[in-house]
Amino acid sequence: MKNRLALILFLFIFSCSQNPEFDLLILNGTIYDGTGSDPIKGDIGIKGDRIIEIGNLKSKKAATTIDAIGLAVSPGFIDMHTHLEPLMQLPQAESLVRQGVTFALGGPDGGGPWPFGPYLDSLAQFPLGLNVGYLVGHNTIREEVLGMEDRKPSQEELSRMESMVEIAMGEGAFGISTGLKYLPGTFSEVDEVIALSKKASEQGGIYTSHLREEGLGLLEAVREAIFISREANIPVILTHHKAIGVKMWGASEKTLALVDSARNIGLDIRIDQYPYAASHTGLSVLIPSWALEGNQFKERTEDPELRKKLKEGIEYNILNDRGGSDLRRIQFSRVSWKKDLEGKTLHDWAVESGLEPTVSNGAELVIEAQLRGGTGTIYHAMDEQDVENIMKHPMTMIGSDGRLSQPGEGHPHPRAYGTFPRVLGLYSREKSLFPLQTAIYKMTGLSAESLGLKDRGILEKGKVADITIFNPETVIDQSTYIDPHQYPKGIEYVIVNGIPAVENAAMTGKTRGRVIRKTEIY
Template identity: 40%
Template sequence: MELTYDLLIKNGRVLDGAGNHWYRGDVAVSEGRIAAVGALVGAEADRVIDAGGLVVAPGFVDAHSHADSVTLVYPQMESTVMQGITTVVAGQCGSSLAPVSPELREELERRAADSLPPEAELKITWTTFDEYLREEERRGLGANVAHLVGHGAIRTAAMGFDARDPTDEELERMRELTAEAMEAGAFGLSTGLIYPPGIFAKTGEIIELARVAARYGGVYDSHIRGEGRTLLRAVGEAIAIGERAGLPVQISHHKAAAREMWGKSEETLRMMEEARGRGVDVTLDQYPYRAGATGLVSLLPPWAHDGGVQRLLERLRDPEQRERMRRDIEEGLPDWQNFAGEAGWENVYVTYVKTEANRAAEGRNLSEIREMRGDPDEFTSLYRLLLEEEGAAGMIIFMMEEDDIRRIMRHPLHMVGTDAGSVAPTGIMSRGKPHPRHYGTYPKILGRYVREQGVLRLEEAVRKMTSLPAQRFGLLDRGLLRPGMRADIVVFNPDTIIDKATFQDPHRFPEGIEHVVVNGQVTVDEGEYTEALAGRTLRKRGAAPTL
C-alpha cells in the first residue's frame, strides 16, 4: 500500500538528536508532526526533498535567546531560522516583556524603543504574562518561542527600579506575579544579576521566587552575578539557589570572562559536577565566540543605575558623580563585573547607536572612538556617547579565550544557545554591527568545532543542539526525529556548513543550511528564506502547583 504524506525528506543521513550514529533513511511529515522515520519504500508526498549527501536532524533548539525582544515587531525571525533554529527559549537574563505595571507602561515602552530600530514601534497593551502571550499568539512567528518569566520584569512590576530590598508586601506581590506567569505557561524563572534591577536583589529574594517556579515544575535560568572576577562566587550562588529552592539550574552562556580568570572553567565545571553529585540538576549553555555583547550602559557601576535610565543620565550630567563612576571603573567594586576595568577599553566595541551623528562609532572600540572624537580619555568618550544617545547604545566586548570555550563545549552538561535576538541583512532589522552569533552560532560549531577541529563528534554536537535543550526545558514533543514528534527539522550539508558572519561584517547568512521545517512547513528552502510564519508561542502545560 502506498503511503502519502504532506512532506517526505528522503535519502538523508538521519541524525535522530539522541546522540546516535546517523543512518540512511527517510522522514515523513503529516499535519505538522513526524509521521514516519526509516526506509519508507514506496512512500509519496505532496512535496519531496531529496536529501542525498545531507544530514537530516531535528530543528535546533536555542537554549538562550533574546528573540522575544523583537517577535512583536519582526516576527519573521530571519537570522534565527536561517541558521537552522526552529525553537527558542526566550525571556532570558531576567528580562521578559511581562508582567507590566500599568504605571510604568510608558517608561517600559521607551526602554523597549531604545533597543529597537526607530522604524519599529512596540506598544505594550498587556499587564499580565497571559495577556502578553496572547498578544504574541495573535501574530505569526518564524520559529517557535518558549518563554521564561524574567525576575527583572517581576521586580519592576512590584517595586519599580529602586536599588533596595523589597518590603514584605512587595515580595508577596512578586511571588504572586511569578505564580501568574507560571500558570500562564512560563517554562521557568530567569535572572540577570549584572543588570538592573537584578543587580540590586539579594540571594534570598531570588530563592523566594524560585520556590514559586519550582512548584510548577519550572527551571531557574541565570545570567549569574558576574563571569569575570566574581565567577566562582556567582556560580556557587546559582547552584545554591537551585539547591535551596528545589528546582533545576541552567547557567546561561557560561564563560570565564577576564584574563585573570582564564582557565577557571575547570573549577566551575567541577563545581557543577559536585552539585549534581549532591542531587542538584545543573546544566549550562554557551555560544562559541570570544566576545560577548550587551548594552553600553553596563560599563557603569551598579549604583549609577538606581531609579532607572533617566536617573542614570542625570548622574552622568553631574561632574562629581561622573568622577565617582570613573574611580569605580579604575579601582573596581566588590561583586561587580567591571567590564572595562577587567577587559580594557580597547576590547569594548560599539555595536549600534540611535543617532546618525554617532554612526561612525559603530564597529569601533572605545580607544578608537576616543581618538576619533579627540576626547581626553575613554571614560569621557563613554559618558558623552551615552548622554548623546540617551543610554541607547550597544557593545561587544572581547573577554574569553579559546581553551575555556573548547573545554566548556566538550563537557557533558553543555548545550548550545545564541544569546542573540533576531535580525536581518536588509530592512529595519539590519542596523549596526550586531554580534555575529545572531547569524552563525550553530553553523560555526558544526563547521569549525566539529568538521575542522574535531572538538565534538557530529552526533554529539547535534544532541547538544536538539534533544538536550528540549529535555532541559520540558519541550518534550521536540528535539528528536521520532514518529509523533512535532515536525521541526533541519537539513544541512556537513561538508560545507559554516558561519560567514564576522564582527566587522556581521549581517551574513551561513552556508550549508539547505532546508528548515517548522511545524511541518518549509521555512528555508534550498537555502532561501520562504517567509513562512509557521512558528508558535509555546506554553508549559500540565504543571499544576504542588503544595
C-alpha cells in the first residue's frame, strides 16, 4: 500500500514538472505597473497571451524563465504617433520593437489608410512584430472626395466624407487624425473638421491633430483644436506638440496654459511628443500651400510673377518657421534623386552648387528640389527648454513620429530608433525631469487610457502580456542626426502577446503582433 501511494505521489510530482503552470515566468524584477505608482519587487507568471499571476512565484514551474534581477519590468510601450506605412515591407518593425514598443498607433497627420477595413484585413495576414491600431485620416478622405482643390465641400460632398468616417470607425478606427498644415487638409475650414470629428466622437473615437501651424500661428492653432474638442465633444490630442522657429521659442508656456484652461472647464485635451529638438517632414512644408494646390506647382514656377511670390513665401518660412533662420538647420533625410545629399544640409547643398548660402539661394534650391520630387527633411528649429516644458506636463504622452526604418535605408530622424530609451535614459535618469515611474506612465498607462485599451498598458492579473524589460542604469538611445541607424542600449526583453520578440537585446524572429480594432475593445 505504501509503495502504491509513493508511486502515485511520484507520478503526480512528475506530471506537475512536465506540465508547468506558466508558459513564461519573469523572476526577480522591479515591477513598474504603468500607473505611475512606486515599483515593487516581484515575479510575473504568463500563460498564453495573459498575465496569470503577480507575486512571489519562485516555487512555480514554467516552460521558459527570465531572470530579471536588476532590471525594470514595465508594460510594453505604446507609441501614440507612428508612421507605419512600410509595415508590410518591414512586418517585424524592428526599429520600434527594439525600443520596447508593443503597440503603435498609425494613420497620423491626416494620412490614415483608405479603404480602411480592407487595408486592416490585408495587414492582419502579415507576421507582425508588434500590435498596431489605426486612425482614419482627414487628408486622405478629403483628397478622395475633393482632390487637391482649395474650396469648401458641397453638402453632398461633406455627407460623403462624414459617411467615410463612419465606415472607418465601424471597421475599427481609433478616431480621426488631421494634418491641417499639409495638403489638402490646410484648405479645410474648421466647420468641416468639426463635422467629421463628430462622426468619430459618436463611436467613441479620439481626434489627433497636426496643428494648422506650429510656428508663428501656434497659439491660434491650439485654440482651434480646443474649439474642435468643445464643438465635436471629442477628446483631442495635440500630436507631436512643439514650438517651431526661433521667434516662437518659449511659447510652450502659453500653449500648456491653454491646455490647462481647457481641461479646467471639462474638455479632454492631451498631448503627445517626441523627445528631440528637431522635427521631420517633407521639404514642401517650406512652400506656401497655394503654390501646391491642384498639383500645379511646376506651372506656377514658370510664371515670373508667381515664382517671385513663391520664392518670397519660402524665404519667409526659412526665416520665421521651420527654417530656423539658418540653412544649416535644414537637413536632408531622404533624397531619391540625389542620394549623396542624405545627411547633408541646405547650406551644404548651396556650397556644393557654387552658391553663396543665403536665404535667397536656399529658396531657389527648395524650388529645384520640389520640382525633382521633394525630400524628407529634418528641421533643427526647436528649443530644448520647450521640449522639456512640454514633456513635464502631466497629460503628455510619448509618440515617436518615426517612420519604420532599417539600417542602410535613407538618413532618418533619430526618433525612428531612439525615442523611448531617450525618455528613460536622458530625460528621466540623467536630467531627472521626472522619476522613472512617471516616464513609464507617460508611455504606457496614460496612453492606454487615452486610446481605451482596457487590457493593455498596465501590469495586472488578467491583462495582456505586453511587457518590456530594461536596464534602468544603462538604457539610452544611440541614434544621432549624423549616424541615425543605431539601435538603443538597455532594452533587454520585449514580450508581445506573451511571446518574446526581443531576448537578451536581440530580435528572436517570433511574431505574435496583431491588428487591433477599436470595435474590439469599445
